Amino acid sequence: MSKIRLGLSSCLLGAKVRFDGGHRWDRFITDTLGQYVEFLPVCPEVECGLGVPREPMRLEGQPAAPRLLTVRTRQDLTQRLLTWARRRVAALAHEDLDGFIFKAKSPSSGIARVKVYNDRGVPTNTGVGLFARVFMDHFPLLPVADEGRLHDPEIRENFIERIFFHRRWREFLGQKPNLGDLVTFHTRHKLQILAHSPELYRQLGRLVARARELPLPEVLAAYPAMAMAALRFKATVKKNAKVLYHLLGYFKKQLSPDEKQELLEIIDSYRLSEVPLIVPITLVNHYVRQYREPCLKGQSYLNPHPLELMLRYHT
Ligand code: SF4
Numbered sequence: 001m002s003k004i005r006l007g008l009s010s011c012l013l014g015a016k017v018r019f020d021g022g023h024r025w026d027r028f029i030t031d032t033l034g035q036y037v038e039f040l041p042v043c044p045e046v047e048c049g050l051g052v053p054r055e056p057m058r059l060e061g062q063p064a065a066p067r068l069l070t071v072r073t074r075q076d077l078t079q080r081l082l083t084w085a086r087r088r089v090a091a092l093a094h095e096d097l098d099g100f101i102f103k104a105k106s107p108s109s110g111i112a113r114v115k116v117y118n119d120r121g122v123p124t125n126t127g128v129g130l131f132a133r134v135f136m137d138h139f140p141l142l143p144v145a146d147e148g149r150l151h152d153p154e155i156r157e158n159f160i161e162r163i164f165f166h167r168r169w170r171e172f173l174g175q176k177p178n179l180g181d182l183v184t185f186h187t188r189h190k191l192q193i194l195a196h197s198p199e200l201y202r203q204l205g206r207l208v209a210r211a212r213e214l215p216l217p218e219v220l221a222a223y224p225a226m227a228m229a230a231l232r233f234k235a236t237v238k239k240n241a242k243v244l245y246h247l248l249g250y251f252k253k254q255l256s257p258d259e260k261q262e263l264l265e266i267i268d269s270y271r272l273s274e275v276p277l278i279v280p281i282t283l284v285n286h287y288v289r290q291y292r293e294p295c296l297k298g299q300s301y302l303n304p305h306p307l308e309l310m311l312r313y314h315t
Helices: 027-035 078-092 130-138 153-174 179-194 198-209 216-232 237-251 257-271 278-291
Strands: 004-009 037-042 057-060 067-070 099-102 114-117 123-127 144-146
Touching: 004 153, 027 037, 037 078, 067 078, 078 130, 099 153, 130 144, 144 153, 153 179, 153 216, 179 198, 179 216, 179 237, 198 216, 237 257, 237 278, 257 278
Parallel strands: 004 037, 004 099, 057 114, 099 144
Antiparallel strands: 057 067, 114 123
């Protein structure tokens, strides 16, 4: 499999591009995630021609359409940054990105809760950085996160699950798939989708079932939009437990009463938040291998991302 391709705010990679000549190197991003990811660094303020060091800037005005102004000399950089951003996202469209990690709170790069100052100089945390806004409008399906929120284990797991899914979809499309291939792809991913959104899982099932009646390009455009929307929902303990009880049904014939009881008890412990998700998943994976269960072999739900990332270890 090819590496995941992520856009990344350059300062998180350790580049000294911040207004004060510093960086915000994030070790989890470069050292841990970096083993699976190829980064494409972007620094809006440097790439649009502002130097290092430079005067600090901030967002002002209406949170929905703020202006970017330098704090001391009051230069309005809005048009300069927006013009560059539109050109940059058009170029990024050829880079096969699977997502983007932005620097939190930056007036150029922040994806949410960026300070916007009103005409009395009072800030509210309601803005979006100018480049981040243009990027997200241009790539509505791409997973985005900021390094601050990636410290939350659930948000981290969700983001990483989505970038791995996106990579698999990108590779799938590269193989010029037919309808049968789509059915296989969906079969592999349906439990993963179910754990995030039972409603969109049903809608995707209907889309795939009706796919023969629709032009293939239409189906191949609708499928990732719905699947990525589904994966944005949190896979809660309750939804995961439902999927795990469902999985138990695949082993009705193979498992002894004692083994069934053990698996049931472990799922119950997970449901009660006594053990992390990795515990029942490991036991299910063990039975899938032992009994060569064909319907579960290759299910992305059981291995959505590398174990080494330790994303299913929290309760
Ligand atoms: S936050 Fe964005 S604009 Fe600021 S230094 Fe980092 S990459 Fe550059």
